[in-house]
Amino acid sequence: xxxAEMPSSAPVWLASRSPRRRQMLAQAGASVCVRPAEIDDxxxxxxxxxxxxxxxxxxxxxxxxxxxxxxxxxxxxxxGTVLAADTICVHRGCILGQPADADEARAMLIRMRGDTHExxxxxxxxxxxxxxxxxxxxxxxxxxxxxxDAAIDSYLESGQWxxxxxxxxxxxxxxxGWPVWCDGDPATVMGLPLKRLEPWLARLRKAAP
Numbered sequence: 001x002x003x004a005e006m007p008s009s010a011p012v013w014l015a016s017r018s019p020r021r022r023q024m025l026a027q028a029g030a031s032v033c034v035r036p037a038e039i040d041d042x043x044x045x046x047x048x049x050x051x052x053x054x055x056x057x058x059x060x061x062x063x064x065x066x067x068x069x070x071x072x073x074x075x076x077x078x079x080g081t082v083l084a085a086d087t088i089c090v091h092r093g094c095i096l097g098q099p100a101d102a103d104e105a106r107a108m109l110i111r112m113r114g115d116t117h118e119x120x121x122x123x124x125x126x127x128x129x130x131x132x133x134x135x136x137x138x139x140x141x142x143x144x145x146x147x148x149d150a151a152i153d154s155y156l157e158s159g160q161w162x163x164x165x166x167x168x169x170x171x172x173x174x175x176x177g178w179p180v181w182c183d184g185d186p187a188t189v190m191g192l193p194l195k196r197l198e199p200w201l202a203r204l205r206k207a208a209p
Contacts, residue, residue: 005134006125006134006199006200006203007081007125007126007127007130007132007133007134008081008125008200008203008204008207009079009080009081009127009129010031010080010081010204010207011032011033011079011080011081012030012031012032012033012080012081012082012083012204013032013033013034013035013066013070013080013081013082013083013128014032014033014034014035014083014084015035015036015037015062015063015065015066015082015083015084016034016036016037016062016084016085016191017034017036017163018163018191020169020190020191020192021085021191021192022034024187024190024191024192024194025192025201028194028197028201029201029204029205030201030204030205031204032083033080035066035069035070035082036066037061037062037063037065037066037084038065038069039061039062039065046095051088051090051095051118051120052120052122052137052139054088054095054122055086055087055088055120055121055122055137056122056123056124056135056136056137057122058086058088058122059084059085059086059122059123059124059135060084060122060124060126060133060135062084062085062086062124063082063083063084063124063125063126063133064124064126066082066084067082067126067128067131070082070128071128078128078129079128079129080128080129081125081126081127081128082124082125082126082128083123083124083125084123084124084126085121085122085123085124085191085192086121086122087119087120087121087122087165087188087189087191088119088120088165088166089108089112089117089118089119089120089142089165089166090117090118090119090120091111091112091115091117091118091166092115092117096108096111096112096117096165096166096167097165098162098163098164098165098167099161099162099164099167102156102161104167105156105161105167106152106153106156106167108166108167109147109152109155109161109166109167109168110152112144112166113144113145113146113147114144114145114146115144116141116142116143116144117141117142117144117166118139118140118141118142119139119140119141119142119165119166119184119188119189120137120138120139120188121137121138121139121188121189121191121192121193122135122136122137123135123136123137123138123192123193123196123197125200136193136196138184138185138188138193138195138196139184139188140182140183140184140185140186140188140189141182141183141184142170142180142181142182142183142189143180143181143182143183144178144179144180145178145179145180146179147178147179151178155176160172165191168180169190170182170186170189170190171186171190
């Protein structure tokens with residue numbers, strides 16, 4: 001059941017291992033309990049689904065996975081809200097998720113170099129008590145300039161590409177001096193569309209003790 005108002009009862013369970021998402025929520029004043037979803041989305045394929053729908057579907061699958069595990073553990077006492085998100089990059093119609101290894105990360109970075117790609121983050125907020133869910137997606141466009149092969153190789157050796165859609169984090173690459181810039185909410189590119197979520201975050205802050 002889709003609802004106009006996002007569920008926001010505490011505790012909020014973050015269905016993600018991403019330290020960036022935890023940090024972004026903390027900086028936004030939201031307290032969460034980390035409960036990663038045990039889903040290997042790398043083993044899933046979108047088929048003919050549009051990228052924006054795929055990002056939302058992955059977010060829902062992760063939220064549902066965590067909600068089911070909490071209900072299994074806590075039974076009727078399960079309460080709170082599950083927050084899940086999934087970020088993908090789309091370059092010339094091809095979906096780019098998290099690279100499996102350094103070779104795939106290199107291929108992604110070289111593929112996107114000197115071009116513009118789209119980044120989409122899907123979000124699902126799910127109530128444990130009454131199973132209400134609220135799903136959205138936000139998109140931003142990232143312009144990726146002429147990065148040298150040497151810069152890419154050095155970056156790959158650092159291991160910072162691991163666990164990142166499109167093999168990069170926008171803020172880190174900007175701070176490293178790469179010619180990368182964004183049209184849209186930079187937070188969407190980094191894994192959580194904070195501008196779209198601000199009304200919900202405000203409710204969480206207001207309800208916090």
